Amino acid sequence: MTAVRIPPVLRQQAGNQKKVEVTGSTVGEALESLLGTYPGLREQIFTADGSLNRFVNVYVNGRDVRYEQELATPVGGSDEVILLPAMAGGR
Amino acid sequence: MTKTYRDLLAEARARVREVTTTEAELAAGDGATIIDCREDSEWEQGHVRGARHLSKSYIEQDIESLVPDRETPVVVYCAGGIRSLFAAETLVDMGYSDVASMSGGFQAWKSEGRAWDQPRVLSPEQKSRYSRHLLIPEVGTEGQARLLDSKVLFIGAGGLGSPGMLYMAAAGVGTIGIVDFDVVDASNLQRQIVHRTDRVGMRKVESAQMTINALNPDVDVVIHETMLGPDNVGELIAGYDLIFDGTDTFETRYVLNDAAVRARIPVVHASVFRFEGQLTVFKPFEGPCYRCLYPTPPPPELAPGCSVAGVLGVVPGVMGLLQATEGLKVLLDIGDPLVGRLLIYDALDGAFSELQLRRDPGCPACGDGVLPEASADDGVFTLPTTPATATGVNA
Numbered sequence: 001m002t003a004v005r006i007p008p009v010l011r012q013q014a015g016n017q018k019k020v021e022v023t024g025s026t027v028g029e030a031l032e033s034l035l036g037t038y039p040g041l042r043e044q045i046f047t048a049d050g051s052l053n054r055f056v057n058v059y060v061n062g063r064d065v066r067y068e069q070e071l072a073t074p075v076g077g078s079d080e081v082i083l084l085p086a087m088a089g090g091r
Numbered sequence: 092m093t094k095t096y097r098d099l100l101a102e103a104r105a106r107v108r109e110v111t112t113t114e115a116e117l118a119a120g121d122g123a124t125i126i127d128c129r130e131d132s133e134w135e136q137g138h139v140r141g142a143r144h145l146s147k148s149y150i151e152q153d154i155e156s157l158v159p160d161r162e163t164p165v166v167v168y169c170a171g172g173i174r175s176l177f178a179a180e181t182l183v184d185m186g187y188s189d190v191a192s193m194s195g196g197f198q199a200w201k202s203e204g205r206a207w208d209q210p211r212v213l214s215p216e217q218k219s220r221y222s223r224h225l226l227i228p229e230v231g232t233e234g235q236a237r238l239l240d241s242k243v244l245f246i247g248a249g250g251l252g253s254p255g256m257l258y259m260a261a262a263g264v265g266t267i268g269i270v271d272f273d274v275v276d277a278s279n280l281q282r283q284i285v286h287r288t289d290r291v292g293m294r295k296v297e298s299a300q301m302t303i304n305a306l307n308p309d310v311d312v313v314i315h316e317t318m319l320g321p322d323n324v325g326e327l328i329a330g331y332d333l334i335f336d337g338t339d340t341f342e343t344r345y346v347l348n349d350a351a352v353r354a355r356i357p358v359v360h361a362s363v364f365r366f367e368g369q370l371t372v373f374k375p376f377e378g379p380c381y382r383c384l385y386p387t388p389p390p391p392e393l394a395p396g397c398s399v400a401g402v403l404g405v406v407p408g409v410m411g412l413l414q415a416t417e418g419l420k421v422l423l424d425i426g427d428p429l430v431g432r433l434l435i436y437d438a439l440d441g442a443f444s445e446l447q448l449r450r451d452p453g454c455p456a457c458g459d460g461v462l463p464e465a466s467a468d469d470g471v472f473t474l475p476t477t478p479a480t481a482t483g484v485n486a
Contacts, residue, residue: 008367009400055389062446084433084446086341086385087362087369 002030004081013040022081027058028071030081044085057084103176106183108191112200115139115166115193123164123189124157126150128178129197133170139197140206142168147178154182156228161186168193168200211236217309221263229425235263239309241422242266244331246319246347248299249273250407251337251361251414253285258415260303260310264422267303268313270327271295282404319343324350333421334358335414337407341388348373348381352456359417361410363402366438368410371429371448372417376457378430383451383458406438 001021006014014020015038022033035042045056051071052058058065059082065073075081110118119125125142127134134144145153147169158165165187169175172194179192193200201207213221213232217239224230230238241264245252248271256267273295275286290298296314303312315327319338324346328334334351336358338344344360351358351373358373360381373380413434420426433446452459 008364053389054386057384059446064447064449066451067449082446084369086389087364087367 002075002077002079002081004030004034004083007083007085009085009087010041010044010083013044014038025074025076026069026071027060027065027073027075027081030075031058031071045083055086058082059084100173100176103180107176107179109172109176109194110166110191112193112195112203112205115168115191115200116205118164118166118191121164123166126154126157126165126167126178127169127197128167128175129169133197135210135212137197137201137207137209139168139200140208144210147174150178150181151185154185154187158187162188164189164191166191166193169196171196171198211239217263220307220309224262230423234423234425238263238419238422239265241333242268242331243333243335243418243422244268244270244328245335245337246270246343247337247339248283248285248295249279249337249339250282250363250402250404251411252335253283253299254408254411255335255337255415255418256299256303257285257306258412259418260307262415262419263307263309265309266311266313268315268327268331269296269299270315270317270319271299272316272318282402282407284408319347321346325354328354328356331356333418335418336360337411337414344381345388349456351375352380352461357421359414359421361407361414363407363410365400366403366406368406368413368436368438370410370413370417370434370436371432372421374421374428374430379448379450380454380457382456383454384433384448386451386454403438406436409436409438 001023004020004022006017006020011017020034020037022030024030024033031045035045045053047053060068060073060075060079065071115125119141125139127138127142127144128147128150130146138144143157145157165182167175167179167182167190169178172192175192175196179190182190210232213235218225221235224235225232243259243264243266245256245267248256248269252269256269260267275290275293275295275298277291279286280288285299285302286295287298287302294316296316300312300314303310317323319327328350334347334356336344336347338347347358352375355375357375360373361368361370372378417428420428431448431450433448435444435446450457
């Protein structure tokens with residue numbers, strides 16, 4: 001099963017989980033599987049027309065899917081999907 | 092058998108090739124390592140351009156780190172050509188295969204009008220203060236002098252800036268600029284260690300300046316009590332070698348990014364949230380910039396700052412010190428700075444992880460359409476620094 005790592009800023013909408021096991025053979029399916037369990041995350045990840053928000057980066061095994069096949073990037077097995085939203089805190 | 096000085100000198104002459112200053116100059120041009128084996132005080136008065144300093148009394152100990160390959164051609168010199176014969180003989184004993192001693196030494200070199208330099212000299216107080224730096228070959232006197240001549244700018248004297256500026260000051264970075272418009276609040280003291288309880292209500296720039304001056308009088312602190320914005324950013328960052336981004340709003344981060352890319356000043360970037368921190372180095376046109384990483388800022392309700400979400404006080408401490416570490420690497424041009432790599436620290440897991448960042452060819456700030464040669468004041472950038480409305484979220 002693919003695991004999605006939930007960043008701290010999104011954990012509240014993900015049942016305070018750090019890692020969530022998901023199904024699906026592409027990044028898009030994996031994220032839909034995640035949102036099936038935690039629908040509160042949707043507006044953080046997707047725009048209204050269903051593409052990825054530009055302030056959230058999605059990595060598969062450390063590689064940015066923007067430079068792979070976006071939501072069609074294949075996942076499976078022990079792959080790890082990382083969500084990386086921008087954080088501003090510094091003070 | 093008793094040996095006199097003359098015996099020893101004759102033996103050394105028999106075993107070591109002597110070259111003229113002209114031959115030494117040619118050898119240097121061909122890639123030979125030129126070693127000045129005189130004492131520190133003589134080196135400080137001036138040395139052959141490009142020479143490395145390795146005092147005769149340390150030659151056995153340090154030559155292998157300075158010249159690891161024993162086939163490397165080496166020319167040793169001293170003041171007049173005697174000490175260098177004995178030093179060179181030691182190198183022959185150690186198996187260096189191409190060693191010469193320069194006849195006439197530095198006196199002849201200088202009187203013939205050949206190129207020489209006077210190294211930056213540290214005061215006795217500085218030699219003592221920075222002695223642990225001077226012992227590291229990657230820093231040394233040259234690196235320390237470079238730090239003393241460096242100018243860095245901290246945007247924000249807060250959680251990230253506090254530890255960063257303290258350590259940059261301790262390291263002897265000569266000029267530290269600080270931009271902050273705020274005053275010290277009691278709630279800052281849990282992590283903003285450059286400030287003090289009796290300074291609550293004082294301007295942060297002033298409080299930071301007091302602490303730094305007390306820590307290291309070598310440092311010139313330049314304070315800018317203002318909020319960084321599109322109108323003053325160019326003026327604020329001009330002339331600095333490096334910027335530490337320790338702000339806590341997206342707007343400031345984008346304004347700073349765009350101006351730093353234009354001015355080609357590297358930015359050491361960090362951000363924190365509760366138990367986690369992110370860190371990277373944005374080196375304009377060599378790696379990605381902040382806009383390559385996040386093309387647009389999130390709407391405010393999706394990205395709360397520390398004042399809303401809270402932060403474990405040590406986390407900005409850890410990240411601020413990692414920023415300082417990266418900053419020193421960039422200034423000294425050593426190691427492998429976090430250019431194109433995002434380091435993530437998870438304090439609860441006690442784990443670091445790393446993601447590869449890519450420069451976006453379509454980036455409006457540093458992408459292929461933007462020339463690195465573009466003038467710093469051509470005003471071509473009018474990029475969004477506030478959340479886009481097309482994110483599908485009620486902004």
